[in-house]
Amino acid sequence: MTLILAVNAGSSSLKVSLFQRISHDPAVPRLLLTSSTSSISSPPSKFSFTVINTPGLDWCSAGHKETSEPDILDHESAFRHFLDKLAQFGAAQHTGGAQHAKDEVKVNLNPSEIRNICHRVVHGGQYVDPVVINEQMYHHIEKLSDLAPLHNGAALRVIHAAIKVLPCARSIAFFDTAFHKHLPAHVAAYAIDQDVAKRRGLRKYGFHGLSYAFITREVARYLRKDPSTLNIIALHIGSGASACAIRGGKSIDTSMGLTPLSGLPGSTRAGDIDPSLIFHYTSRDVPPEGEKDEEGTRIMSHKDGVAREVHVSEAERILNTQMGWKALTGTTDFGEIVRKAFPSSANEPQNNQYTLAFNLLLDRILHFVGAYHLVLRGDVHALVFAGGVGERSSVVRSKVGEAIECLGYVSVDKAANEGVESAEGAVMDIGVKRSEHGSKRMLVCRTDEQKEMARGCAIMEEYW
Numbered sequence: 016m017t018l019i020l021a022v023n024a025g026s027s028s029l030k031v032s033l034f035q036r037i038s039h040d041p042a043v044p045r046l047l048l049t050s051s052t053s054s055i056s057s058p059p060s061k062f063s064f065t066v067i068n069t070p071g072l073d074w075c076s077a078g079h080k081e082t083s084e085p086d087i088l089d090h091e092s093a094f095r096h097f098l099d100k101l102a103q104f105g106a107a108q109h110t111g112g113a114q115h116a117k118d119e120v121k122v123n124l125n126p127s128e129i130r131n132i133c134h135r136v137v138h139g140g141q142y143v144d145p146v147v148i149n150e151q152m153y154h155h156i157e158k159l160s161d162l163a164p165l166h167n168g169a170a171l172r173v174i175h176a177a178i179k180v181l182p183c184a185r186s187i188a189f190f191d192t193a194f195h196k197h198l199p200a201h202v203a204a205y206a207i208d209q210d211v212a213k214r215r216g217l218r219k220y221g222f223h224g225l226s227y228a229f230i231t232r233e234v235a236r237y238l239r240k241d242p243s244t245l246n247i248i249a250l251h252i253g254s255g256a257s258a259c260a261i262r263g264g265k266s267i268d269t270s271m272g273l274t275p276l277s278g279l280p281g282s283t284r285a286g287d288i289d290p291s292l293i294f295h296y297t298s299r300d301v302p303p304e305g306e307k308d309e310e311g312t313r314i315m316s317h318k319d320g321v322a323r324e325v326h327v328s329e330a331e332r333i334l335n336t337q338m339g340w341k342a343l344t345g346t347t348d349f350g351e352i353v354r355k356a357f358p359s360s361a362n363e364p365q366n367n368q369y370t371l372a373f374n375l376l377l378d379r380i381l382h383f384v385g386a387y388h389l390v391l392r393g394d395v396h397a398l399v400f401a402g403g404v405g406e407r408s409s410v411v412r413s414k415v416g417e418a419i420e421c422l423g424y425v426s427v428d429k430a431a432n433e434g435v436e437s438a439e440g441a442v443m444d445i446g447v448k449r450s451e452h453g454s455k456r457m458l459v460c461r462t463d464e465q466k467e468m469a470r471g472c473a474i475m476e477e478y479w
C-alpha cells in the first residue's frame with residue numbers, strides 16, 4: 016500500500032491530507048484523512064483532524080473536532096502537531112479493538128508507509144513540472160522566497176521538518192505558478208525594459224494554480240465538457256485572493272503577478288495599489304500647513320523630505336502583513352466582516368469600516384470579472400467561486416451575482432446559494448434552475464489543492 020501525504024502551506028493556514036494510491040486507478044487517490052490548521056497568522060490557531068469513513072479504517076475513534084491550539088504559532092509547528100496526531104491515530108488503529116468486515120484489508124497508517132510527500136510551493140520561477148526536492152531544488156525555492164515571502168519560506172520549513180521526521184519519504188514540490196505557464200506574452204510582460212525583465216525574471220507568474228487546475232477539471236466534469244473546451248472565470252478568494260480567466264482549460268490571464276501581492280485585496284495584502292503608495296505610506300505624517308510636527312520641525316512640503324528611507328524588507332513586511340482587510344477592520348476573518356457589515360438585527364449599528372472592507376473587495380472583484388469577461392470575448396460558460404471566502408460567503412456570491420446579471424449570467428438562487436455548505440460534491444450550481452438556454456452559469460467549487468497534488472503524484476509514481 017502506498018500512502019501519499021499532501022501539504023498545502025497557505026498564507027493563513029496549513030492543510031494536510033493523507034491519500035492512498037489505488038494502483039488500478041491512480042488518477043483517483045482515496046482520501047483517508049484530512050486536517051486543517053487555520054488562523055496561523057492571527058493566533059490562536061484552530062486545528063481540525065477528520066478521518067474519512069473508509070473500509071479498513073477505524074474512523075469512528077477519531078471523530079471530528081476543532082480545537083484551539085495556542086502553541087501552534089507557525090506552519091512548521093502546525094505540521095509537527097499534525098504528525099503527532101497522525102502517529103497517535105495510527106497507533107490506536109493497531110491496538111484498538113475495532114471490528115472490521117472479514118474481507119476488509121486493514122489500512123496501515125504507520126508513517127513509514129508514507130512514500131511521497133507533496134508540498135504546495137507557491138513560487139516555482141521557471142519550473143513548471145513537479146520536482147523531487149533535493150539540495151539544489153531546496154535552494155532554488157529558497158532563492159524565490161523574496162517573491163513569495165508569506166509562502167515559500169513557510170513551505171521550506173515544513174519541507175525541512177518532513178525530511179527530518181520522515182527521511183524515507185520522497186518530498187516533491189508542486190508549483191502554484193505552473194498552471195499559468197501559457198499566459199500570452201503580452202499578458203505576462205510588464206511595460207518595462209525587456210532586457211532587464213528577462214535578466215531578472217520580472218514578469219507576471221500568477222498563483223493559486225493548483226486550485227485553478229482542480230477547478231478546471233472538476234467544473235469541466237460537472238458541465239460534461241472536455242477540459243480543453245472549457246471557458247470560465249474563476250475566483251479563488253481566501254486569505255490570498257485572485258481571479259483567473261481560463262480559455263480552453265488554460266490560464267490566459269490572472270490577477271496576481273510577479274508576486275502574490277497584486278490584484279485583489281486579501282486578509283493582510285492590499286491588492287493593486289499605486290506602486291509609489293508605499294513610499295508615502297511610510298513617510299512621516301505631515302502636520303497641517305503652518306504647524307510643527309512632533310519634533311518641532313516645520314514641514315514645508317513633500318520636497319522637504321517627509322519621505323523617510325524605508326528598507327526594502329520593511330516595505331515587504333508592510334505590503335504582505337499590514338494591509339488588506341485586517342488593516343481596514345482589525346480582523347482577518349472575512350466571515351466576521353460580513354456579519355458586521357450586514358447585521359441581522361436592525362438595532363445593531365452598521366459599522367462603516369466593515370462595510371468599507373466588504374464594498375472594496377466587491378468592487379475589485381467586479382473589476383476583474385468585467386475585464387476577464389472581455390478577455391474571453393463574452394464566451395464564458397461559468398463564473399466559479401472558490402477559496403475560504405468564495406466557498407463560505409453566500410453574501411459575497413449574491414452581491415457579485417446581482418452585479419453581473421447584466422452580462423448574461425444566470426441569477427443566483429437564494430436557497431441554492433445559502434445551502435452550499437451542506438451540499439455534496441466538489442461543484443455546486445447556485446444559479447436559478449429556470450435559466451434561459453445559453454445563459455452563463457454561477458458555480459461554487461470546493462477547491463482542493465491537496466487532492467490536485469496527490470492525483471499528480473499518484474499518476475507519476477512510476478516516473479519519480
Ligand SMILES: Nc1ncnc2c1ncn2[C@@H]1O[C@H](COP(=O)(O)OP(=O)(O)O)[C@@H](O)[C@H]1O
Binds near residue numbers: 025254
Ligand atoms: N463563513 C465565512 N465567510 C467569509 N469568509 C470566511 C468564512 N470562513 C472563513 N472565511 C475566510 O476564509 C479565509 C481563509 O481562506 P483559505 O482559502 O482557507 O485560506 P488560505 O488562503 O490560507 O489558504 C480566512 O481569511 C477567513 O476570513
Ligand SMILES: CC(=O)OP(=O)(O)O
Binds near residue numbers: 027254256275
Ligand atoms: C498565493 C496565495 O496567496 O495563496 P494563499 O491564498 O493560500 O495564501
Ligand SMILES: [Mg+2]
Binds near residue numbers: 253
Ligand atoms: Mg490557500
